[in-house]
Amino acid sequence: MELTSIEIGLWVTGGMLVLVVLGMRVAFAAAMAGLVGLIWIFWSKKGYDPEDFGWALGVAVKTAGQVPHGKVASQALSLIPTFILIGYLAYYAGLTRALFEAAKRWIAWVPGGLAVSTVFATAGFAAVSGASVATAAVFARIAIPEMLKIGYDKRFAAGVVAAGGTLASLIPPSAILVIYAIIVEQDVGKLLLAGFIPGVFSAIVYGLLIVGMALVIKGFGPPVGGFTWRQRFASLPPALPIVAVVVIIIFFVYNPFGGDAWGTPTEGGAIGAFIVFLMAIWRGMRLPELMDALVETAKLSIMIFTIIWGVLIYVRFLGFADLPSAFADWISSLHYPPLLILVCILLAYAVLGMFMDAIGMLLLTLPVVYPAVMALNGGEAVTAADSAFGMNGTMCAIWFGILVVKMAEFCLITPPIGLNCFVVAGVRPELSVQDVFRGVTPFFVADAVTIALLVAFPWIVLWLPSLA
Amino acid sequence: MAGTASVLEDGSLLSRLDRTLLKLEWSMAFVSGLGAFALMLLAVWSVGGRNLFNEPLRGYVDWIQAAMPVIAIFGISYVQRQGGHIRMDILVGALGGRALWLAEFLTTLLVLVLMVLLVWGTWAHFDRSFDIAKPNWSRDSSIDIGLPIWPAKLVVPVAFSVISLRLLLQLWGFGRAFVLGLDRPVAVPLVQSAAEQAAAEADHMQGHDT
């Protein structure tokens, strides 16, 4: 039977989903699907002649074998380990605890106080951390025990941390925003600025949701009051170093006094990590703790990179099957209102995100989806007046970037593959992954509201970058 | 996931091999972590040199590209040992006994086949960049300062060979559990965490007391 390459693509994709459902590690399922797909494509070129199977196998294996080294040896992706390292070092520098303590003394008096404090502490920490998973991992160690102590449901406590962790990818710095910017060749600085308001906005929506739940549900975690103003102000100095790191990172992304920025966001992240490292030493971090931080950084980084190269083997297969161009042609042939198509694309991300992690998903889809979205708006060079979404090409790229990253973050907390939930469950042995997924469910609603508002009111995203 | 090693141990040959390999795997993961640390120092050197002494680090990008495979891949087997690569465990989580071990055995076997093929493919990738007859044994070099690339490429098949050994041990573990119908086999990552097991056991004991 003669299959077209698109049909081969669909069969292989279906096979990958079956492997994932059967419990094969996602990274390996993607790589396996990609490898099988490559063998299939190469063999089909030779008309499935049995004598040529060996040739097809060899070419496919060698083609796949280029991907792990080739794709991982990238300056852009070097942000990921750096941002993860900063998270663990900040933990040992006592910064996460200081932030949590300050947030607790200042805002825990509201209903659902400790959970609200956790959300705002993660938001504050997001200003130095660029990786959601690392943020979730360190706050799981600090915030969850405190919430459990005063009687929170353990599942909800875990959900707050898993959801709060996602803020790190919107509030700058953010590894995933930089990766988006590089894939679509847009200005990194503007994208990072654009993430700030939506990030804070998400935090506020989370906070309101928790207060609402606390008012409605009986036996929800009680407010924590009784802090004097003296105690409140005393909590600030230990958290102040965060501000220093934030300021430095800002200068590396965008110089507020005009003039050149001091370097790249990549460098800013590394300098931030170094300052936090010095602080950790000054606060008495010992060698075993440093070693622990390094091994934890390695574990999380390797887990993420394994997914990256696994997915990219699959993407290489898609390239040979020529699926991306087929998809772009299909999208641009649709005769529906552009906004409806955009919403459908975002919904497709929600579905895809069930099976994939955020970075893998962006790497997989953007080469196909981004040009389609830009074309929907009227092209890269379109003016706001002539465009479908009422914004010029650059602004559309930024807006779509924030929407996609928010979707990707949403997928970090959705079952069955929600990386943040795996991380939280991993750090806290008393919690299973299922517990965390159950606890994080209310935050789906909050995220859906946030995304709807960002789609309906693009100026929430675009106001800040339009000033720069 | 990070932090929980839900792998049981005993005095059997399999478990001793597991722990021996674990030592190697931990060291490799530690080297990955050191790589991330070095990346940070490299950036400090580069930025400091550029802004303070007008003497930027030559080949900064080349060095980053050389370090990344070490950071991102070298310790991959340690993550596999700890059951740290993510997966969807809704279906396998619902299985128990021999059905569970059979499912685990089959997916592990597939991953082993994949990794052995990738050892071949990544070795070929290394081999194309390596030529013993050339200066620095190099047939592929970096863009700014001409660093030979073969050492970074060699990292990958080495790491993949180690994870292949790990997968062999896990196959042995799951196969043994399947044949003997074990409840709690050693040397394989368990769906339930060790702490959950302990808690479950504690509940069980209480049930007997009252």
Next chain:
Amino acid sequence: TEWNVSVWGKRRAFTEHIHKLAELVEEKTGGEFTMNISYGGLSKNTENLDGISIGAFEMAQFCAGYHPDKNRAITVLELPFLGVSNLDEEVAVSHAVYAHPAVAEEMAQWNAKMLMTSPMPQYNIVGTGEPRDEVAEFDGMRVRATGGLGKAFTAVGGVPTSVTSSEAYQAMESGVVDTVAFAQHAHLSFGTINQADWWTANLNPGTVNCPVVVNIDAYEALSDAEREALDSSVDEAIAYYLENYGKLLKQWDEVLEEKGVEKVMISDEELAKFRDVGGAPIRDAWIEEMSAQGIPAQELYDLVNTTLDEARATN
């Protein structure tokens, strides 16, 4: 026959000859021989030779300076201050060097055969801030320049910093590099011209050499008619490329004016200084190093010069 062709980036002046070639070949064979040109889907740009060697695709473009150790012999074409003054001369010297047995032998190790070049004009630099029009001002300058160009700038104290072409804009904006050396089309397509305050009109330090190769087995598996169609289309494809690039160069001055970019002319005295340090010594070092590795370096270098003389004589 369907061939997969691996290139990178977006469709631009730099890849037009490949599209033209595909068109001509399809036409001449009545649709029997087609080419499917993929921008980045089949390989990473620094691994195109690897893909050819494996047999994953049949045709590809790459640049010598991305990985000098993969293609030592043709790095002669990236030596600074070779004296190539226009695209026609660039085509002539490239194709002469490609035809040299030492080059063919090195490419055969990758199972590759040279098909044609992608001629590019001199890589002049754009920069921000005050124009750098004296050699002394290159000291400590961070410049995005690869291969022999990088070496030339190193000789006068510059620091080559190779961000990828797609990150060049961001690197300039953030001060990671002070200047970027590109051909005009790349300054346009990667947006570095939008960030620039000035452009050196006559620095002309050299260029980058980016051949298009085919997989030898695939080439030999073509029918006689197909092979004939391919070989006979090269000159026409190159002619189309040159015409198209010529148009772009004509518009260049308008672009500079429109973007308010200052055209910097460097004095002959300063150029001579640069050439003294960045030209002959680098060439001599290259010849010595390559000869030691058994590459007929002097012969290749002389071939460039005799070809240049011939090209000028016929024009």
